[in-house]
Amino acid sequence: xxxxxxxxxxxRAYRIARDGAIRDQRASRRGILNxxxxxxGDTLREEIGPxxxxxEEHVLLSGMIGSRQGWKEAPYLPCPAGGTDIAGALVDIxxxxxxxxxxxxxxxxxxxxxxxxMRGEETQVLGALPSLGGSAVCCLPGTHSKWVQVxxxxxxxxxxxxxxxVYGALRGHTIxxxxxxxxxxxxxxxxAGMQRSGEPGGLLHHLFGVRALGLAxxxxxxxxxxxxxxxxxxxxVRAALAGATGTVVHVIGAPELxxxxxxxxxxxxGFAERHxxxxxxxxxxxxxAHAAWT
Amino acid sequence: xxxxxxxxxxxRAYRIARDGAIRDQRASRRGILNxxxxxxGDTLREEIGPxxxxxEEHVLLSGMIGSRQGWKEAPYLPCPAGGTDIAGALVDIxxxxxxxxxxxxxxxxxxxxxxxxMRGEETQVLGALPSLGGSAVCCLPGTHSKWVQVxxxxxxxxxxxxxxxVYGALRGHTIxxxxxxxxxxxxxxxxAGMQRSGEPGGLLHHLFGVRALGLAxxxxxxxxxxxxxxxxxxxxVRAALAGATGTVVHVIGAPELxxxxxxxxxxxxGFAERHxxxxxxxxxxxxxAHAAWT
Numbered sequence: 001x002x003x004x005x006x007x008x009x010x011x012r013a014y015r016i017a018r019d020g021a022i023r024d025q026r027a028s029r030r031g032i033l034n035x036x037x038x039x040x041g042d043t044l045r046e047e048i049g050p051x052x053x054x055x056e057e058h059v060l061l062s063g064m065i066g067s068r069q070g071w072k073e074a075p076y077l078p079c080p081a082g083g084t085d086i087a088g089a090l091v092d093i094x095x096x097x098x099x100x101x102x103x104x105x106x107x108x109x110x111x112x113x114x115x116x117x118m119r120g121e122e123t124q125v126l127g128a129l130p131s132l133g134g135s136a137v138c139c140l141p142g143t144h145s146k147w148v149q150v151x152x153x154x155x156x157x158x159x160x161x162x163x164x165x166v167y168g169a170l171r172g173h174t175i176x177x178x179x180x181x182x183x184x185x186x187x188x189x190x191x192a193g194m195q196r197s198g199e200p201g202g203l204l205h206h207l208f209g210v211r212a213l214g215l216a217x218x219x220x221x222x223x224x225x226x227x228x229x230x231x232x233x234x235x236x237v238r239a240a241l242a243g244a245t246g247t248v249v250h251v252i253g254a255p256e257l258x259x260x261x262x263x264x265x266x267x268x269x270g271f272a273e274r275h276x277x278x279x280x281x282x283x284x285x286x287x288x289a290h291a292a293w294t
Numbered sequence: 295x296x297x298x299x300x301x302x303x304x305x306r307a308y309r310i311a312r313d314g315a316i317r318d319q320r321a322s323r324r325g326i327l328n329x330x331x332x333x334x335g336d337t338l339r340e341e342i343g344p345x346x347x348x349x350e351e352h353v354l355l356s357g358m359i360g361s362r363q364g365w366k367e368a369p370y371l372p373c374p375a376g377g378t379d380i381a382g383a384l385v386d387i388x389x390x391x392x393x394x395x396x397x398x399x400x401x402x403x404x405x406x407x408x409x410x411x412m413r414g415e416e417t418q419v420l421g422a423l424p425s426l427g428g429s430a431v432c433c434l435p436g437t438h439s440k441w442v443q444v445x446x447x448x449x450x451x452x453x454x455x456x457x458x459x460v461y462g463a464l465r466g467h468t469i470x471x472x473x474x475x476x477x478x479x480x481x482x483x484x485x486a487g488m489q490r491s492g493e494p495g496g497l498l499h500h501l502f503g504v505r506a507l508g509l510a511x512x513x514x515x516x517x518x519x520x521x522x523x524x525x526x527x528x529x530x531v532r533a534a535l536a537g538a539t540g541t542v543v544h545v546i547g548a549p550e551l552x553x554x555x556x557x558x559x560x561x562x563x564g565f566a567e568r569h570x571x572x573x574x575x576x577x578x579x580x581x582x583a584h585a586a587w588t
Contacts, residue, residue: 103586115510144502153396160469160506161498169463192506199406202528202533203497204455208438209408212454216401216409232498239496240510 001058002098003049003284004044006065007031007120008143009130011043015051032070036043040071041095050229052097059095060288062103062280063120066091072102078116082154083126087290091180091231099293103284108132110159120280121146126281128252128275129153138250139240139265141257143168143235147240161236167229176210176228183222185229186260193230194264203235229260235262245269252279296392297578300359301414302437303327305337308575310582311343316575318345326364334365346391353389354582355457355576357414358386361372366396368409372431372580373402374554376421376448381584393587397578404453415440416449421451422546422569423447432544433534433559435527435551437462441534455530461523468523470504477516479523480554487524491500497529515544530559541564546573 005012009031015024028047035043045052048059066074074091081089090101105119121140125148128138138148143164149157171177173198183189196206213219219227241247249265251258252275262272299306303325309318322341329337339346342353360368368385375383384395399413415434419442434443437458440587443451463469490500504522507513513521535541543559546550546569553568556566 110495110499110503112495114493115506115512116492116502117509118508144500153369159495159499160502161496162470162501163498165468166464166498166501169467170460171466174459176456184391196408197410198324200533200536201404201408201453202455202529204439204457204460205404205453205533207456207460208454209404212409212411215411218409224526235496239494239499242494 001049001060001285001288002034002050002056003281004059004061004065005063005120005123005280005284006061006070007063008033011047011203012280013048013209014284015056016285018245020277020282020285020289025281032064032067033252035202040065044095044100045097049078049089053191057098058288058291058293059100059105060090060124060284061093061099061100062260066102066105067119070263074102076240077104079106079158080151080154080156081106081122083129083286084290085154086122086126087287090291091178099268101130101291103287106155106158108155108157110157116158117161118146118158118160121148123283123287124252125150125155125283126286127279127281128250130273132250132283137247138249138252139261140252141261142253151170161240164234167232170207171225176207176224179214180224181221181251183220183225185226185256186263187223189219189223189226189258190230190263193227193232194219194234194267196227197231197238203231206231206235230264230285233260233264237261241265241268241270246271248273249273269277295354295579295582296345296350297345297575297582298342298353298359299357299417299574299578300355300364301357302327302489306393306574308578309350310575310579314576314579314583316572319575320551322505323553326358326361334359338389338394339391347369351392351583353392353394353588354384354397354578354580354585355394355402356417360396360399360522361413368396368398370401371398373400373452374448374450374491375400375416376582377423377580379448380416380420380514381581382545384581384585393586397581398453402449404451410452410454412440412452412454415442417577417581418546418573419577421573421575422544424576425498425569428545430544432546433555434546435555436547439530442457453521453534457526457530457536461526464501464522465519470501470518473508473515474518475504475515477514477519479520479550481517481520483513483517484518484524484554484557487521487526488528488561489524490521491528491584497525500529502523503567523556526553527558531555531562531564535559535562535564540565542567544569
């Protein structure tokens, strides 16, 4: 089968053997925002045509491709949901060259009972599950970071933090960005920002410190991006852990980002276990194996 | 004398009698960002020419006009500082039509010892002081909200919260803004956001709720701006009060904004006293009365 993690800005396809092994993979920038005029079918054929020609007949898509802005809307499946539930709620798409199914996103609530949604992360969590045991806390950092509670192999609830998108908006569209130059992402300034996030005053105050320390010549332009990143990730992790020490957090994603999160989780008294981004491929394989293709 | 609150985006001038009464006032959008090619002298003459022609000789400027991006940089005066300290640290500007002096901004630290700066708010606080007594907590909401500790008539320290600028960046440059329409600023949605700010999860998580509640059709597009505002102001006030109940907070600024802050301060167990934006004029009069004009 072919499994595809088709997000807002990126497209990642995996050719998966019957035993779940990844036989081949490819990636491009053709996320749903970069596909003109809703030409998702054409795009799909251009991206994976050779694999279809080689005989692959089953294609499973997860991520924002199943949103209102994507190819076809796959309604959110309510939590709690595990692999079998999700495989039973796939949505068919008409496509001349193969059977194509969409993985639905999940709806749920955060611990306060507020509405929550995800699209794509459920597939990554399922992919990481075999190495997680039955119950776990997962963190998927990114534009919209997800903290996911897994109980008995099913996703029971989750919380989203807008950390990545807020970083981009602050850097691109506030006074903080005007004084920044690119610099190391993981150095002493990241740690200083992370420490700062644990002090009184709150996030909105800590953010202004990026500027005030710059004006006081105590923060270099090239160190400011990492300091800001440390403040934001620090606030996210502290709020998500909510003072609980000893929590094991499974951090799933790209290595540079999971390394930063692991550093903060450890500093806040948790234990981080890092999982690579191939979790999506394994999740697609697992869901695909349970799907009704005929 | 003439007192001018000359900020980043606005220009507010007051003609002040010897007894401190405001004889006349005018305002324009000619903040320092809207003055081309550093033509601050020409702008000043255009704005207040008639008052100069009527015999006014002394002009006092406060705000960002004294920053590096303004007419001339007035170095920050370190805290603690009161009216006499500030009047003794004015910076002269060459101008053919009157004596012109700049009010310096203040540098200080927040309660954690982190560097802080202000320009313009010190003048407003001094203007409000006669009605504050010797020691007080002041809040000046805005793009960069200031919480100011006054002890024995002097500003001893303060904290800045980027609340207004973060609101603008989130509304203008994130997914939250895409689903918003203008709506009432002070209704039930503002209160809901304020309540939300007191729940677990942290600001970065509460922000995503603006989108998730919209997707769940539990927050209307026209209610989303007020909900976001309630979340942000709620986080600012809760962090600034730091759990202390019974604190009297003197909120200084425009009526629509001080009303929202007063509402949150009361809900968090504090007592808000509102002061109008004319505090700047009274502060300029007070500093001007102590200045060495000859």
